[in-house]
Amino acid sequence: MNHDLTKGPILKSILSFTLPLLIGNIMQQAYNLVDTYVVGKALGSTALAAVGSSYSLMTFIISIITGLCMGSSALVSIYFGKQEFDTLRKRMSTSFLFIGITSILLEIFCLSNTQFLLQLLHTPAEVLIEMKTYLGIIFYGILFLFFFNYFAYMSRARGNSITPLFFLSISTLVNIVCDFLFVFTFQMGIAGAAYATILAQFLSALGMSIYYIYKEKFFPLIITWEGTKEIFSNSLGASVQQSIMNFGILMIQSLVNTFGASVMAAFAIGVKIDTLAYMPVQEFGNAFSTFVGQNYGAKQYNRIQEGIKKAIQMIVGFSLLSSLLIFTCSSSLISIFTSDMEVIRIGSEYLRIEGSFYIGIGILFFFYGYYRAIKKPMMSIVLTIFSLGTRVLLSYWLAPKLGYSIIWFAIVLGWLIADLYGYFYFRKHPLT
DSSP states (O other): OOOOTTSSOHHHHHHHHHHHHHHHHHHHHHHHHHHHHHHHHHHOHHHHHHHHHHHHHHHHHHHHHHHHHHHHHHHHHHHHHHTOHHHHHHHHHHHHHHHHHHHHHHHHHHHHOHHHHHHHTTOOHHHHHHHHHHHHHHGGGHHHHHHHHHHHHHHHHTTOOHHHHHHHHHHHHHHHHHHIIIIIISOOTHHHHHHHHHHHHHHHHHHHHHHHHHHSOOOOOOOOHHHHHHHHHHHHHHHHHHHHHHHHHHHHHHHHHTTOHHHHHHHHHHHHHHHHHTHHHHHHHHHHHHHHHHHHHTTOHHHHHHHHHHHHHHHHHHHHHHHHHHHHHHHHHHHTTOOOHHHHHHHHHHHHHHHTTHHHHHHHHHHHHHHHHTTOHHHHHHHHHHHHHHHHHHHHHHHHHHOTHHHHHHHHHHHHHHHHHHHHHHHHSOOO
16 A cells, blocks of 8 residues: 555645545544534533643644654655665664653653643633643543554555555544533533543554554564664654644743633634644645655655645645635634634634635645655754744734734744745755
């Protein structure tokens, strides 16, 4: 089921690889949206605010793991392109142990410091108890997330995006059923939504791990010093980029929390909707990264240049279409998750401002994928600092004086400034 992206029609190859990634991410977002819907309808705005803030925190924590997996998978795609399978297995072994140990330490830290993390988020008193309950359960799933994401990224690096989709689809269906069952039928409250998520994560991790160990004959036993240095360099770079990006989002969440439960709830819904809206360009960027990595390993630079042109065209088209749909339907989309008119008003404003500029984040995903694939993770870090530094500084400086709406404009401005820097760097340093 591995797909060699160094051969065949370029756009068709990238799109055929993108589709399972896109469907898989839609599945993943589906159970986040179901959590939002169930909690908002069954438990009200306060519980919805609690789940929304928890989502931002968990996204930051998960980004540490997924960043490490991304960096390692970029190396795997390069060695797959080179057809150096012995080196590929060694790099996988090293990264498995490194990321696994990191995930265990991360889970221990989060479970031991839940109260401290809530204080850092400036969590309002009215949502503190529910957030603590929800996170106290969700944190147990960190190790499950490692197993699934590690083997999923390794599969995708070798051109197999179908297998992760299969196991993710099963876990999503389980999560959706259990959400309604635990919250509505068994009336387990916010804890029910958390248990549903944990169960889904466990099943996807178990299925993906068993498949890869037995089908792909993966045994993490071969460690080399040279491989360790290479894994550390690429994986840590990608993880730092992902962590900085999501830490900035977490800081924005902390600022949003100071404006009360209505703004928190609106932001929680809006973030999940626009994550779904720009998902096509995000997954296209990830697929493009694998395409570049394999062709970079095979030294097919002309193929990469042709792929760049086609990727930009697709990203611009997807972004403009998503912006049109979100701007037009913002109020209707927010009202799916809540009947609170104040939350609908704030959430609709957020979507109309940020959603009009999805092209900004679309181009940014292109740059992230490109530089990760050619072993320049530091460039992705620089772009992330530009993007998030702008939004965080402007938001914290102006929002206390001018109101929460400034936060939405700052997010857009951060995207555009990072894109400009990425463009000029790209033109000055062509691939050779």
